[in-house]
Amino acid sequence: MKIQSVKYLTREGFRNVWVNRLMSIASIGVLVACMVLIGMALLITKNVDRTMQTLEQQNVVMVYFNDKNSVIYGENAVAPNASDATASDGGATETNDIPESAYLVHNEQEALAVCENLKKIANVTSVEFISSDEALKRAKETVLEGQAAAFEILEEENGNPMSHGAKITLQSMENFDATISAISATSGVDSVVSHGDLAKKISGIKSAINLICFWIIGILGIISLVIVSNTIRVTMYNRKLEISIMKAVGATDSFVRLPFIIEGMLLGVISALISEGLIYFCYRVAGETMSETFNTLIPFSEEALLLLGIFLAIGIFAGAVGSAFMISKYLKKEGSEFKAL
Amino acid sequence: MDNQVFPNDDFILTPDTVFPEDKHIVTPEKPIIEFRGVSKTYQTGTHALKDVNIQIHPGEFVFVVGASGAGKSTFMKLIMREEKANTGDVLVNGYNLTKMPRKQIPMLRRTMGIVFQDFRLIPTMDVFDNVAFAMHVVGEKPNVIRREVAKALSQVGLGHKARSKPAELSGGEQQRVGLARALINKPKLLIADEPTGNVDPNMSYEIVEMLSRINQQGTTVLMVTHEHNLVRDFHHRVIMLEGGTIVADNAEGTI
Numbered sequence: 001m002k003i004q005s006v007k008y009l010t011r012e013g014f015r016n017v018w019v020n021r022l023m024s025i026a027s028i029g030v031l032v033a034c035m036v037l038i039g040m041a042l043l044i045t046k047n048v049d050r051t052m053q054t055l056e057q058q059n060v061v062m063v064y065f066n067d068k069n070s071v072i073y074g075e076n077a078v079a080p081n082a083s084d085a086t087a088s089d090g091g092a093t094e095t096n097d098i099p100e101s102a103y104l105v106h107n108e109q110e111a112l113a114v115c116e117n118l119k120k121i122a123n124v125t126s127v128e129f130i131s132s133d134e135a136l137k138r139a140k141e142t143v144l145e146g147q148a149a150a151f152e153i154l155e156e157e158n159g160n161p162m163s164h165g166a167k168i169t170l171q172s173m174e175n176f177d178a179t180i181s182a183i184s185a186t187s188g189v190d191s192v193v194s195h196g197d198l199a200k201k202i203s204g205i206k207s208a209i210n211l212i213c214f215w216i217i218g219i220l221g222i223i224s225l226v227i228v229s230n231t232i233r234v235t236m237y238n239r240k241l242e243i244s245i246m247k248a249v250g251a252t253d254s255f256v257r258l259p260f261i262i263e264g265m266l267l268g269v270i271s272a273l274i275s276e277g278l279i280y281f282c283y284r285v286a287g288e289t290m291s292e293t294f295n296t297l298i299p300f301s302e303e304a305l306l307l308l309g310i311f312l313a314i315g316i317f318a319g320a321v322g323s324a325f326m327i328s329k330y331l332k333k334e335g336s337e338f339k340a341l
Numbered sequence: 342m343d344n345q346v347f348p349n350d351d352f353i354l355t356p357d358t359v360f361p362e363d364k365h366i367v368t369p370e371k372p373i374i375e376f377r378g379v380s381k382t383y384q385t386g387t388h389a390l391k392d393v394n395i396q397i398h399p400g401e402f403v404f405v406v407g408a409s410g411a412g413k414s415t416f417m418k419l420i421m422r423e424e425k426a427n428t429g430d431v432l433v434n435g436y437n438l439t440k441m442p443r444k445q446i447p448m449l450r451r452t453m454g455i456v457f458q459d460f461r462l463i464p465t466m467d468v469f470d471n472v473a474f475a476m477h478v479v480g481e482k483p484n485v486i487r488r489e490v491a492k493a494l495s496q497v498g499l500g501h502k503a504r505s506k507p508a509e510l511s512g513g514e515q516q517r518v519g520l521a522r523a524l525i526n527k528p529k530l531l532i533a534d535e536p537t538g539n540v541d542p543n544m545s546y547e548i549v550e551m552l553s554r555i556n557q558q559g560t561t562v563l564m565v566t567h568e569h570n571l572v573r574d575f576h577h578r579v580i581m582l583e584g585g586t587i588v589a590d591n592a593e594g595t596i
């Protein structure tokens with residue numbers, strides 16, 4: 001096709017949008033509705049994703065080592081108290097009598113060695129050693145006023161009651177259970193405290209929301225395509241006369257097609273720009289009303305380009321493909337006929 | 342692929358294939374339109390044309406007449422390849438329309454100008470653009486289009502209405518715009534199915550006069566009409582159809 005023709009037909013495509021402005025406005029309206037919904041779905045996914053990510057980052061596992069204090073106070077506390085009850089004559093608790101063989105971690109060096117082993121486990125990002133002293137300090141800081149006394153009582157009786165421990169950060173939630181078993185199975189580990197169930201639920205919700213949004217985007221994308229085809233079909237019907245004249249004066253099929261394709265693409269681009277503006281406005285309003293409860297919405301500017309890109313892609317694709325499809329059908333069906341209207 | 346379907350491109354006629362018998366005769370004698378044993382039966386079973394044989398030569402002016410349903414429009418539609426003959430050959434401007442692939446239709450149409458009974462002007466375009474449209478289709482340059490359209494409009498006496506919309510014109514004026522559009526690409530052949538059907542009798546005369554002038558400048562004109570006075574007053578060849586066959590072919594305006 002000659003460059004002259006392309007220029008002329010591009011102008012014609014623009015003119016068509018204006019000449020058929022009622023139909024254009026109608027289809028832009030529906031396209032914008034689809035795009036805004038797609039954009040909303042996308043922004044919701046993005047925000048959920050990010051919120052979940054911060055929650056996931058808090059998904060830290062606490063590990064307590066199998067040391068003297070874990071034998072006395074820990075979850076898996078074994079016999080000493082029971083044997084005390086029978087062997088000793090009550091009263092004083094002879095904790096110092098616990099043999100060294102009853103526990104695996106005897107000092108900080110050994111605890112650090114366990115930490116080294118923990119670091120080797122796949123899916124473990126970092127291991128932060130927390131000595132019993134540090135643990136006691138932190139416990140005293142976090143515990144409520146009155147309860148701090150309980151620690152002091154324990155401390156007075158047997159010295160620092162806390163075990164050595166470590167704060168382990170996991171890389172992902174995917175192999176959570178396997179990672180936890182590996183940590184538990186590590187020699188020297190007494191108990192593992194995690195919020196795995198919560199984390200798993202969160203990642204479940206996250207994938208559900210992602211899936212829903214994916215379907216919303218997919219379905220709305222198809223609807224946009226159908227709408228543009230339909231608009232073009234209506235304008236085609238209105239412009240049967242024009243097409244018949246074009247063909248009568250010797251226009252090729254591609255010559256007839258091009259202005260319609262450009263018209264469709266233009267509708268797509270206009271819709272994309274309007275949608276971007278609308279989404280920006282809605283998002284700001286949403287951000288302002290929500291800011292008291294959540295002030296953590298992703299700033300619009302971070303997603304603006306992505307959204308515009310998606311809108312343009314949807315609009316141009318729907319416009320070009322929808323109109324090309326419609327016209328091919330029409331050209332084939334009506335052929336070169338130019339029946340009286 | 343193409344070679345298999347059209348081994349010798351034989352839908353484009355060389356003088357040899359069209360007139361093997363009169364190789365030596367000079368080209369002006371070669372018909373611009375030729376029907377050879379052409380029949381057209383519509384899908385409904387109507388036999389619109391039956392074994393039509395005719396030759397029309399360059400520079401002729403031909404009236405096509407006949408009762409309603411005689412097959413006049415079908416005859417015209419076969420020439421512009423809006424319909425395809427079931428049997429026989431239709432040869433127009435060097436194309437064999439029964440063998441030609443669909444893709445070639447636009448090229449064929451560019452060799453002819455078509456005038457419609459209902460004018461077929463685009464209502465959203467002004468007069469100038471309606472005429473320019475036909476030049477855009479063939480990819481003319483804007484400055485050539487401006488010059489030629491202005492010339493064509495003043496030839497049909499509508500230079501002053503260039504920026505009017507079709508709805509603001511009388512029937513006769515609209516048909517003159519249609520005529521300007523049909524002629525803008527300087528076709529060798531002009532075909533018109535009842536071009537005066539929707540204009541008043543005075544305007545009919547004016548339009549046929551215009552067509553005659555165009556014909557004198559060398560364009561072949563083929564025109565369907567119901568108006569006997571036009572046929573009587575303009576002394577041109579008359580082809581009469583009846584029930585899908587040619588029943589008369591008179592040289593000088595006699596029916």
Ligand SMILES: Nc1ncnc2c1ncn2[C@@H]1O[C@H](COP(=O)(O)OP(=O)(O)OP(=O)(O)O)[C@@H](O)[C@H]1O
Nearest residue numbers: 383384385387389408409410411412413414415416
């Ligand atoms: N598309 C079509 N499908 C089926 N039959 C058709 C079609 N077009 C025309 N016919 C029939 O073919 C016959 C010839 O029609 P045609 O239009 O050629 O007549 P005409 O001479 O132009 O008539 P008129 O003077 O009324 O325009 C008629 O019987 C008509 O009903």
Ligand SMILES: [Mg+2]
Nearest residue numbers: 413414415534
């Ligand atoms: Mg007719």
